[in-house]
Amino acid sequence: MKNIISKASVLGVLMAMSLSTARAVPLNLPKAAPLDFNPPKGERMVLPNGITLYLLNDPTLPAVRINAVVRTGTINDPADKVGVGGLTAGMLEDGGSLSYKPEEIDKTLEYLGATIHSSIDLEDASVSMFALKKDFDKVLDIYADVLMNPAFDAEKFNILKKMELEMIRRRNDDPGKAVVREALRQYYGKDHPYGRRTEAAVIESITIDDLKAQHSAYYRPNNVIMAVSGNYGSNEELVTKLNARFGKWEKREITPKVIPPPALSGVRKVFLIEKDVPQTFIMVVQKGIKRSDPAFFPLNVTNDVLGAPGLSSRLWDTVRARKGLAYTVYSAFARRNAQPGHMFAYCGTKPETYSQALEEILRQLKRVKTEPLSEQEVSEARGGRVNSFVFTFKTPFDVVNQRAILEHFGLPLDYLENYVSNVSAVTRDSAFAAAGSTIDPDNALIFVIGNSKKFDKPLSEFGPVTELKED
Amino acid sequence: MRLSFLLPCFLLFTQASYAKDTQGNALPPGAAVETDPKYPPVVSYTLKNGLKLLILEKHFAPTISYSIAFKVGNVDSPQGKTGLPHLFEHMAFKGTQTINTTDYKKEKIALDKVEAAAQAFIAEDRKPDPDKATLDALKKKLTDAEKEADAFIVKDEFTQIYKNLGENGLNAATGYDYTFYMISLPSNQLETLMAMESDRFKNAVLREFYRERSVVMEERRMYEAKPESALSEKLTTTALEAHPYRYPIVGWMDDLKAFTKTDAEVFYRKFYVPNNATLAIVGDVKPAEVIKLAEKYFSSWHSGQVPDTNYTKEPPQKSEKRVDLFFKANPSLRMAFHNPGYSNPDMYPLMMVSEVLSGGKTARFYRSLVEGKQLALYAASGASTSSRYPSLFIVVGAPKAPNTLEDLEKGIWDEIEKLKAEPPTAWELERIVNAHEAELVKGLESSLDTAQNLSISQQIMGDWKFDWDTIEKLRKVKPEDVSRIAAKYLVRENYTIGFLRPPLAAAPAVSKGDAK
Numbered sequence: 001m002k003n004i005i006s007k008a009s010v011l012g013v014l015m016a017m018s019l020s021t022a023r024a025v026p027l028n029l030p031k032a033a034p035l036d037f038n039p040p041k042g043e044r045m046v047l048p049n050g051i052t053l054y055l056l057n058d059p060t061l062p063a064v065r066i067n068a069v070v071r072t073g074t075i076n077d078p079a080d081k082v083g084v085g086g087l088t089a090g091m092l093e094d095g096g097s098l099s100y101k102p103e104e105i106d107k108t109l110e111y112l113g114a115t116i117h118s119s120i121d122l123e124d125a126s127v128s129m130f131a132l133k134k135d136f137d138k139v140l141d142i143y144a145d146v147l148m149n150p151a152f153d154a155e156k157f158n159i160l161k162k163m164e165l166e167m168i169r170r171r172n173d174d175p176g177k178a179v180v181r182e183a184l185r186q187y188y189g190k191d192h193p194y195g196r197r198t199e200a201a202v203i204e205s206i207t208i209d210d211l212k213a214q215h216s217a218y219y220r221p222n223n224v225i226m227a228v229s230g231n232y233g234s235n236e237e238l239v240t241k242l243n244a245r246f247g248k249w250e251k252r253e254i255t256p257k258v259i260p261p262p263a264l265s266g267v268r269k270v271f272l273i274e275k276d277v278p279q280t281f282i283m284v285v286q287k288g289i290k291r292s293d294p295a296f297f298p299l300n301v302t303n304d305v306l307g308a309p310g311l312s313s314r315l316w317d318t319v320r321a322r323k324g325l326a327y328t329v330y331s332a333f334a335r336r337n338a339q340p341g342h343m344f345a346y347c348g349t350k351p352e353t354y355s356q357a358l359e360e361i362l363r364q365l366k367r368v369k370t371e372p373l374s375e376q377e378v379s380e381a382r383g384g385r386v387n388s389f390v391f392t393f394k395t396p397f398d399v400v401n402q403r404a405i406l407e408h409f410g411l412p413l414d415y416l417e418n419y420v421s422n423v424s425a426v427t428r429d430s431a432f433a434a435a436g437s438t439i440d441p442d443n444a445l446i447f448v449i450g451n452s453k454k455f456d457k458p459l460s461e462f463g464p465v466t467e468l469k470e471d
Numbered sequence: 472m473r474l475s476f477l478l479p480c481f482l483l484f485t486q487a488s489y490a491k492d493t494q495g496n497a498l499p500p501g502a503a504v505e506t507d508p509k510y511p512p513v514v515s516y517t518l519k520n521g522l523k524l525l526i527l528e529k530h531f532a533p534t535i536s537y538s539i540a541f542k543v544g545n546v547d548s549p550q551g552k553t554g555l556p557h558l559f560e561h562m563a564f565k566g567t568q569t570i571n572t573t574d575y576k577k578e579k580i581a582l583d584k585v586e587a588a589a590q591a592f593i594a595e596d597r598k599p600d601p602d603k604a605t606l607d608a609l610k611k612k613l614t615d616a617e618k619e620a621d622a623f624i625v626k627d628e629f630t631q632i633y634k635n636l637g638e639n640g641l642n643a644a645t646g647y648d649y650t651f652y653m654i655s656l657p658s659n660q661l662e663t664l665m666a667m668e669s670d671r672f673k674n675a676v677l678r679e680f681y682r683e684r685s686v687v688m689e690e691r692r693m694y695e696a697k698p699e700s701a702l703s704e705k706l707t708t709t710a711l712e713a714h715p716y717r718y719p720i721v722g723w724m725d726d727l728k729a730f731t732k733t734d735a736e737v738f739y740r741k742f743y744v745p746n747n748a749t750l751a752i753v754g755d756v757k758p759a760e761v762i763k764l765a766e767k768y769f770s771s772w773h774s775g776q777v778p779d780t781n782y783t784k785e786p787p788q789k790s791e792k793r794v795d796l797f798f799k800a801n802p803s804l805r806m807a808f809h810n811p812g813y814s815n816p817d818m819y820p821l822m823m824v825s826e827v828l829s830g831g832k833t834a835r836f837y838r839s840l841v842e843g844k845q846l847a848l849y850a851a852s853g854a855s856t857s858s859r860y861p862s863l864f865i866v867v868g869a870p871k872a873p874n875t876l877e878d879l880e881k882g883i884w885d886e887i888e889k890l891k892a893e894p895p896t897a898w899e900l901e902r903i904v905n906a907h908e909a910e911l912v913k914g915l916e917s918s919l920d921t922a923q924n925l926s927i928s929q930q931i932m933g934d935w936k937f938d939w940d941t942i943e944k945l946r947k948v949k950p951e952d953v954s955r956i957a958a959k960y961l962v963r964e965n966y967t968i969g970f971l972r973p974p975l976a977a978a979p980a981v982s983k984g985d986a987k
Contacts, residue, residue: 029666029667030663030666032659032663033659035533035658035659036533037533060529061915062912103833106831110831111833111901111902113905113906132908159845163841166869166872167848170801173801174696174698176696275799276799277696278692278695279689279692281696310634310641311633311634312627312631312634320686321679321682322679323685327690348696350688380634384637387635388637390533390534390657391655393532394639394655395917
């Protein structure tokens, strides 16, 4: 590992030098010494009740962090109860527990500068805590009780529901956010677990019993991978503490929910929400990959060249730096999906030039599909990824938490150990093949929110337009 | 204000002997290591040109995080050129005389042509009644000149080099008070970092200026489309009348159209001097090595006289100001009260006022407005919007339907009046101090956050220990101070409120006029 990194670093500098002849500073850029680095792994173990544990003791700061990755997600929301997962997660944080009233939890945590957070995404949920070392035991008591025995306090539930309704009411206030949600909703279909959104009437109908059922079904020790880092003493001490708190948490057989792959139309479609806003917000959405797809690495390299967020890429170069058409422009692909996800490009640009920006995005998508990246682009993207790999291990918490997440997503346990060689194995050909089989701008869905009266070209030039009402 | 004159004196006091870093390695003369255990063991050193260095060792991962903070922000914009400091920050990614260019000598001639063409275009465009044909012709000249200059550009080389080296978090930001640049790299790239960054600030070339200006105009439009940004701009310009904090950091659209690359170069030469900057490195380094490399790469950067920054003081408000911003979004509000600034000891009780009101779920706004009366989706406060001069104490909130903006305004005032009438409990104040202590520990988890904090605190607040010392000051605040200070500053004659609300519907004419 360390050799690969150091070689690639030197390579990076050499490549920069080869660009031209008259550059004093890059020519003088010092050669980097080899990095002496063996990434810490942390220790993995399984507690008697089935909790998988990643541990890394770090005495440098007087604090402890824990994150429990729970194998659930909003994809588990029943079709007639979309939002139940989000409310369940919210109530773990707000609704108290068997031994602690909600106010008692808030007061204890805030007095100690500690936190307990609970959140949910499509295919994972997370319950985390932070405590100063001196308060670890006390906060751990609360954390364990919240995770195992949430109380779902009725008054707090009522408040949380009303907050959720208010958020729904406000969901179109920021068009830059609305365009992402609505584009994915059209792309996957309004009822597909990857595309659906919460609706007021459904939120109203969800009951505390629904939340209890969700918690009981998924928040189980055998369904949890827990990452612990910080100044917690020895691993033995920690395991004793965890067993004492979580020992009675009952296992339960859980059948993971398999959702259908999205049914894609496979033709160019254009959607418009008419809105008088200073910028036009554009999403170009097209098919992506499963997280287990071997095309992940070559596609990553392709996207680094194409438009990954950062300060240099083809989209950055053409849409932003050279043409000044946008402040925000990038491309990304969903990488946490069990079923094929999506890839998208995003841009905000003034209505009077929106077509130039959109044409350029489509041109650049097409280009990576029809023409291999240059040797230099591929080797720079590879080198950049390999060199930045050390940032995967920035903090002790990063080390264990990402191992927990990788295991949760079913990626190989040696994923990180093989990361550098997998990236290094990407070639011009494999990148081109991955782009060729994935990227497909001709059949992409284009979603636009903006003031079409100011458009420099009719949107219909990009495909058949369906106009939608903001709702 | 003139730190460059003060700092050499400061060092005479601290450099009693050759200091040692935490590994016991000797540091060069002039370097000092912090040994008080209540602070992190930061090594400080000042170059002869006034550039201040702060170094903190962290050896968990082989990474380094860098931040350089300049005491120049939008508050320092020349008259009629708001947004210039922010645009310059964008330009500082466009390379130097040796990076992003194939041949700077030839490029310079082309860039001068671009500038002449741009100035001619802007001059015509700024006329009360510009001639369309002339404008088009001048625009074409500018575009042609830009194309000529393009021949010498190595596209995005500066950022691409960093990307190839494995950068993490490469970015920069401009505030009212300061501008800072940051990046993390693998630790074996320390010398490359120093070479790149010193070149960046010694030899910046503002190429592609007018294109980047268009990018910033798009950035401005993005903010204009966001309700909270639009309301913030409206409230700031309403609350402040004279002090330059009133101007938007991104700049007025009209100013963006008017200033030139020459303006930016004048600005750059004035403010981007080493004696106006602090450079912090946090990570897997040896401090002596950092100092050696800083001497090697940064010592030839010429210091300069930092311009006078005594700007127009904000006069007392003596009025209540209310403004409606019509916007197609759900209602929200923003309040402002003038604060006395960090040079005034009242600032610390005022920070406590803000924290008692809104620092968490046990704080009063959450308990009373979000949960108790359920008036608000959210309500939060902050004691200051900036730090070099007196600025604004802010309250933001959004009503939960069917409650109105007026209901929420009243609810917030009820809490403010309650705090004035009755001091907070000792528990409330202890909670705040404890939370700050925990935040300091959290802050140290991230090297990049730490580097940023050290560089900005040193350069803007005059001491990297600012956050640690703030805790001591907050600890001394008594409950009755909090009420007294709330009663002093959170008053109607010091108050501005902005309501963001949907445009008045073009309702059929059933107005009062018709009823008569």
